[in-house]
Amino acid sequence: MTSVPISGRAASGHPRRGIRRFNRASRKAVLNLLGLLVALFALFPVLWMISTAFKPASEIYSLTPQPIPLHPTLSNFQQVFSGSVIGMSYWNFLKNSLFVTLVAVALSSLIGLLAAIALGRFKFKFRTTYLIVLLIVQLLPQQALVVSLFIDFRKYNLLDSLVGLILVYTAFALPVTVWMLRNFAATVPKDLEEAAAIDGAGAWTRFWRILLPLISPGLVSTSVFAFIFAYNEFVFALTFLGTDTAKFTLPLYVQYFYGQNSTNWGAIMASSTLFTIPVLAFFLFTQRRLASGLVAGAVKG
């Protein structure tokens, strides 16, 4: 960006053109080197996790750690799939996680869409107040609320239950979903809807034929955020699922696995790899769409 004016001057035949070109080249090399260092810092922990997951025990505890496994093995993954630690395979926990996450995402998208239409397309008395409350609610500390929710859920038999988790995940995904979707709802031109109304389209038709198709890109990005929130969530799962290992979601499983045999690093890293890689792959596929949303609505818990 900033190199534009320099190149302009260099091209117009400056006497010290050669030196300038050299300076530009070396500046670019330094910047690229810094860029590579940043990328290495960002990627190193994840790469180290994957590499460890494929190492045999002898290499994991070797006196000189190798970046890449010399004798790659799948035995760590076999331990995770065979369930030699908890007595249950990784698939069981993946199933729990996917069930909780997908239902919570569907519910929060549906409920959030209705609210976003209200906030994005109507002017009413408490609109701004409502938005401010959403913004505050989203930042309340979950480890504080979990005490209160634990007592309520115990009363209603929602502990040790995936349904309880679904309820909480739906609620905590909602503020961000509404907040982001509202912008998409607001950008659908009023004229389109009015034209359809003149043509005789009722409220439902206008919703299905005009509003929904135009909001659906927004719905995709909010679902991605809701998905990642619910798939990664730890505090509620830890508190509500307690010691009922069969119901564990993946983050709880990885943590439990680590707590139970904190020296079997190969298997711990294998379980963590199986938990993490789907999220990262998901992010890679959707990152273009997410980049805008990431900046627009500050989201991370």
Add this chain to the structure above:
Amino acid sequence: MVTSSHSRPGTPSPAGSTPQGHGPDGSHKTDRSAPSAPTRPFRQRAAIWIRKRGLGPYLLLLPATAVIGALIIWPAIQIGLFSFQNYGLMQISGVEPAQWIGFSNYSQILHDPEFWSSLKISLYFAVIVVPATMIVGTLVGLLLARLGPRMRSFVSISAILAWATPAVSASVIFAWLVDPDGGVVDWALTKVPSWLGGGAHWSGFSWTNAPLPAYTVLTVMLVWTGFPFIAVTVLAGLRTLPPELHEAARVDGAGPWRDFWKVTFPLLRPIFLVLALLSTIWDFGMFTQAYIITGQLGNRDEYNLGLYEYSQAFTQPPHYGLASAAAFVLTIILLIVTVGYVRAAIKQGAFA
């Protein structure tokens, strides 16, 4: 489509180009609307009534309000109520009813040295991690703006992957990186020349047995997790600035340092403010990473405020009243920062 036939009678039905794409099949439509005739007046009356009073938006907000109210706002209020009660094992199992005990939960935690040490840890941690994350994130953002398009997307995607790594995975990975037995960090430190502080004494160094090393690990981890969000946001902010401004500054003889403080920073100040406040909220309230790195509630001297509060409720015997008082303190501190955040967001026109 059935619903659309309910709402169309009464309005002049246009032939041909209907937006619903029904096609010009007019007879089909009249067939459909005939059986629904009895319900029509009520539906129409209801719709008119809702529109007249402007109830539409409130109806649409109803489900979200109910869910958020029941599962977020009510628990927050209940925390306040429990903090004035002697809620414990007897009360949760229904053996004895909870009693109002005034401020005694508060006076008990305020006289607990562990509460103060956990509060101090949370404060110190935020005071160190927030600026560190901001500085690293801003520098990376400035770097990204100067890279070529390919390198820029490579670096920012790498950074986003760090940000996207789940907190549980990140914690387990860092626990492995700093493991005294086979961890790569201790190995690397033994290779660092002694005048830089490295050497053989790092071999087998335990990072998680005392507060200072444990929170050093957590600092690095949270900078690692947090900088990408800041870098990407700063980059987006930089792109909104007209390049002529930097050019003018350069013509006036400003170097990159002065260019940043005199041009970039003042213009992006609202963005920096929002980022700093958000980071404060996240880092002060850090739970998952601290829970795993400090040994799953095993080391009381390594508690931050969140762990202290959580352990009051979920280690035996449970003290839900005390936990609620601590949770209330935590929530109030975070709410104060949140108010600042909301004000900054309003100034930025987030509610327009």
